[in-house]
Amino acid sequence: MDEDVLSTPGHLISLAARGFARLSESRLKPLGFGVGQLPVLVALQNGKASTQRDLARFARVEQPPMAQMLARMERDGLIERTPDPADGRSSRIVLTKTAQECMPKAIAALFQGNREALAGFTDAEAGQLADLLTRLIDNLDQIASAELSSGD
Incomplete structure (x- = not known):
């Protein structure tokens, strides 16, 4: 049987994911966020994670890329690191006031994009x-x- 590789669920999901990423990126960028930062922002906002290790696990990424993302987010004023009182080698990560204030707009933009993408x-x-x-x-x-x- 000759299957069309471009009609497989894997390929179609990949196309949909790229489309969602483009849409989300265009709506988050004016707010100072990147789509790849979303799991970190949500985890920090909801108190689900506060260390680099926890954030990497939550976002399902390896430690080195998470470290790079956190460094960029810190540079951009989205997160702050404070020493972990329980472990001097580790630090706690929190959203800055600026990031906290922009989160409701970012979440609203993402929900709006999902509603539009699911029209019909x-x-x-x-x-x-x-x-x-x-x-x-x-x-x-x-x-x-x-x-x-x-x-x-």
């Missing part, structure tokens, strides 16, 4: 799409974990 979808279809993508991500995480542990 019913609420049930949008919910089902989110559920299916969540399951797909879980499957991909399991595959990656299995391949990492078998490579040890």
Whole structure:
């Protein structure tokens, strides 16, 4: 059977992800944020993480790229680092007042972009799409974990 590689879910999801990234980037840039910073901003805002290690785990990225992103965010005045009272070698990371003030606008812009991208979808279809993508991500995480542990 001759399958069209460009019609596979993997390729279509990749196209959709790039489209969302472009849309989000254009709406976040005027607020001083980058789309790649979103997991960090959300984790810090919601108190889900406060160290570089926790943020890397939360955002599902390796430590070196997280360190680079945090350095840029600190340079741009989005985060501040303070010594961790429990561990002198580590630092706690918090959003600056400026970043905190811009977050509601950024979140509103992202939700608006999602609504526009899902125009013509019913609420049930949008919910089902989110559920299916969540399951797909879980499957991909399991595959990656299995391949990492078998490579040890």
